[in-house]
């Protein structure tokens with residue numbers, strides 16, 4: 410038998426009969442698909458009818474747990490092409506030559522809704538890309554928004570719960586949503602909320618939105634020089650969004666509009682592309698920032714840290730099978746390649762644990778053997794990672810399951826010097842979270858967005874107030890509505906007033922007091 414783990418992974422279905430003879434799952438040819446074995450013509454069925462049992466039993470096991478969060482999504486294959494030399498910043502092989510292409514898989518998603526929920530909801534969009542590089546699989550598990558709601562990973566489950574259904578009513582609950590987000594400690598979300606409730610909160614299609622690392626990453630070149638890095642993927646199709654009213658109507662008419670748009674455009678050869686840029690920052694520069702470089706609720710000003718082009722992401726191939734290639738895809742920030750590291754951002758550090766753990770539960774411990782997840786461009790070999798449910802790659806055959814003295818193992822040393830003088834962390838183990846309350850600094854970028862960016866877009870400030878107001882008007886509690894107004898008044902007094910006026914107008918039609 411040839412060495413099974415030396416074979417490249419197959420992306421296509423295997424084990425299918427060429428003659429298309431229909432069989433049970435153990436290969437027994439079925440002569441009549443809908444016949445059942447029974448006693449006499451009208452009698453009860455026989456337990457020996459394996460074709461029927463096989464059919465019914467497998468149907469009962471078709472579903473796997475949906476992702477929690479980001480259950481609803483669409484995906485496509487493509488490639489990343491290097492257009493600019495950044496080897497002074499990053500030594501990863503995928504960047505080593507201009508014109509080099511790396512095969513990719515991208516999955517777009519919404520966050521809070523269930524697998525079958527509508528595409529045009531107000532929610533951040535996930536933008537996750539797997540690069541099948543010669544140094545292993547690299548996942549950029551990004552969002553279509555440059556910041557996030559939290560900066561303490563311990564808050565993630567509570568935050569996501571507030572975006573999902575109320576445990577008693579099983580309804581989405583505006584009071585719960587705003588109760589969490591207006592608590593003083595959680596108002597660090599205000600910058601992300603201003604983006605979420607702006608026009609960008611409902612992209613028209615997945616092709617018409619940008620992607621952002623959000624987090625600070627740490628990239629180094631082959632000499633060991635390193636930078637903090639943020640990545641931006643800017644859509645070449647232009648940013649286009651729906652208003653709240655358009656989106657609500659479309660959600661009723663065609664809830665899968667973004668999925669359909671992506672599939673059909675790729676099918677007709679209209680492959681969407683994104684220009685990939687990086688922002689870079691030295692450690693010295695990071696010390697002069699008015700906020701922590703590890704604070705996920707802040708953007709790096711582009712005037713100070715300009716975008717530098719790197720390459721293009723192009724999505725030009727639809728999956729052949731959605732379940733096999735998109736539902737079973739497993740993206741994780743911990744899947745990285747040499748010279749691209751996580752920074753000490755606590756949310757990113759928390760994510761380094763969360764994804765592979767979720768996938769061991771959702772897909773099983775051998776999820777990396779599912780063809781779409783295999784590092785097929787680099788191959789996988791580790792005699793210690795063996796056995797487990799659904800082991801299907803030959804399990805390394807007769808290879809010893811420890812590092813035997815009799816075998817020549819190879820351990821590749823990266824060419825960069827060991828980073829012993831970088832970011833030296835020292836100190837006792839302490840129960841740390843940033844600060845108990847969001848401070849003025851946490852409102853600065855939200856205010857800048859409102860006053861300096863939205864003011865230049867026709868009607869955008871008004872739409873922000875409107876979108877917040879129509880959401881918060883759903884709160885049963887008027888006190889909760891007041892908390893919403895008070896938080897956004899801290900971004901800009903006029904914004905708070907506009908929200909209050911519109912909530913009051915809606916309240917008066919619902920028999921509720923004005924604010």
Ligand code: HEM
Pocket residue numbers: 475476477478479482516517518534535536537550551552557561562563565621622623624738739740756757759760763764767768771
């Ligand atoms: C502590 C914070 C976070 C935790 C614990 C967390 C956890 C998770 C988990 C468990 C999943 C489902 C994974 C699966 O079943 O395959 C997921 C999906 C996802 N998360 Fe996060 N997340 C966090 C923050 C973020 C942030 C800040 C971003 C973006 C910058 C992000 C982007 C995504 C995306 C794009 C997906 C969907 C991936 C796919 O398409 O399969 N998450 N997250």
